[in-house]
Amino acid sequence: MDPLPTPQTQQGRHGLAALLAQPRTAVIGLDFDGTLAPIVADPEQARAHPDAVPALAALAPEVASVAVITGRPADVAVRYSGFGDVPGLEHLTVLGHYGAERWDAATGEITAPAPHPGVAAVRAELPALLERAGAGQGTWIEEKGRAVAVHTRRATDPQATFESLRAPLADLAARHGLIVEPGRLVLELRPPGMDKGVALTEHVRTTGARCVVYAGDDLGDLPAFAAVDELRTDGTPGLLICSGSTEVTELAERADLVVDGPEGVVALLRALAAQLG
Missing domain, CATH: 3.40.50.1000 (HAD superfamily/HAD-like)
Incomplete structure (x- = not known):
């Protein structure tokens, strides 16, 4: 026991x-x-x-x-x-x-409840944002239905990539009425409240x-x-x-x-x- x-x-x-x-x-x-x-x-x-x-x-x-x-x-x-x-x-x-x-x-x-419309808008813009940020290699997007997450665990420098994406993802989330929830080498964009x-x-x-x-x-x-x-x-x-x-x-x-x-x-x-x- x-x-x-x-x-x-x-x-x-x-x-x-x-x-x-x-x-x-x-x-x-x-x-x-x-x-x-x-x-x-x-x-x-x-x-x-x-x-x-x-x-x-x-x-x-x-x-x-x-x-x-x-x-x-x-x-x-x-x-x-x-x-x-x-x-x-x-x-x-x-x-x-x-x-x-x-x-x-x-x-x-x-x-x-019904999904937040901002999630679909963010999902559509994310690939281009990651490309502009130079974070494409080893970084990937997880579809979560009512949220979307960006993972950096497979990046060459996971922690540096994670930190570099904090500000642009926060700006993107704010424009569409979402918030960013940080986790273990993941940044999740989701509805507030x-x-x-x-x-x-x-x-x-x-x-x-x-x-x-x-x-x-x-x-x-x-x-x-x-x-x-x-x-x-x-x-x-x-x-x-x-x-x-x-x-x-x-x-x-x-x-x-x-x-x-x-x-x-x-x-x-x-x-x-x-x-x-």
Whole structure:
């Protein structure tokens, strides 16, 4: 059995104790890429850690809800994770596009608003912008339906290319009413008004949860960390978990508990399921 690690902070220990004492009142929020799934060079090849679904199937029935909150479209996250038609996942929800889309395992249905028109406009202009910026070699565009992302991981100098594209992509996004969400060697252009913090807070309130756990690995998870901090200030115990990496350190500095990437996240989920089952 995987041991249950001890959070480094008092707030984290309080959050874990609250989860163990009253699991049926707890929401467990999880990022997908870098948290449940290892980061890979081609995002279309990303898949959940092989032990993630069994761990979640064991854990989900013991808590109020498990919510996977991701920038990916909800149907893509469901497909890449293998969540469809898995017994035990009836309490699992996928909040795609930072919460703009919702998939519930109990029904298998996706609900979503109409797409933002700025995404199509940005998509049309991006190839020429990248060519003008001299960023074509090794840089590629990921179509995300309600957003579009530019990856630099395959560039000759991934970090320099990433930094050089920040300003022109921010200008392009602003002209079409979008924002830029930076991540691990990726810049995503998407509609404003929704982020992982908003999505997590709304889900906690909707479920009536009295305890919240969130695990993430990237800059896009910082709003969710901030949301947990705000909920803790309001009296809701919470636990912040960082799926550790060398590419992003901000989350590790703010987390109550740092684990070793998706392997560590899955081990923690298994340990929680064993403790609660």
